[in-house]
Amino acid sequence: MAGTKTQSRARATGRVRPKTQASAAGRARRHLRVRKKVTGSAIRPRLVVNRSARHMFAQIVDDTVGHTLAAASTLDADVRTVDGDKTAKARKVGELLAQRAKEAGIAAVVFDRGGYRYHGRVAALADGAREGGLKL
16 A cells, blocks of 8 residues: 555656656657758758657648648547547548648658657558658
8 A cells, every 4th residue: 555655646746757758758869860860941841740649740841941831630620520540540630731731832741750660650641641642
């Protein structure tokens, strides 16, 4: 019972658990390593992916001026109504982002996976963007 008391106190203070902290730090290191090589320009902006436990966020960024040119996420009304698992919704986010990129006059982007493994939802988002006509 003594262990339960300390766990509840840790939750009440909002401290991050050591394993979560280590995995977040690892992802940040991987993302910095990717960002050394991948930069977006006006001709070929950067497609940034962010993934949480429930949602996917993607935006197209011109790094020369620091502006977001197009964005889409699973929080959009078009994607929320889609039936299926999180991978299917990620694919729909990619298609929606490709559509918005075409409206903004963007045909090709560089893909920034954000330190995540190119697998599962991240790969599905990239495939959806390709299906929507975006060149990665």
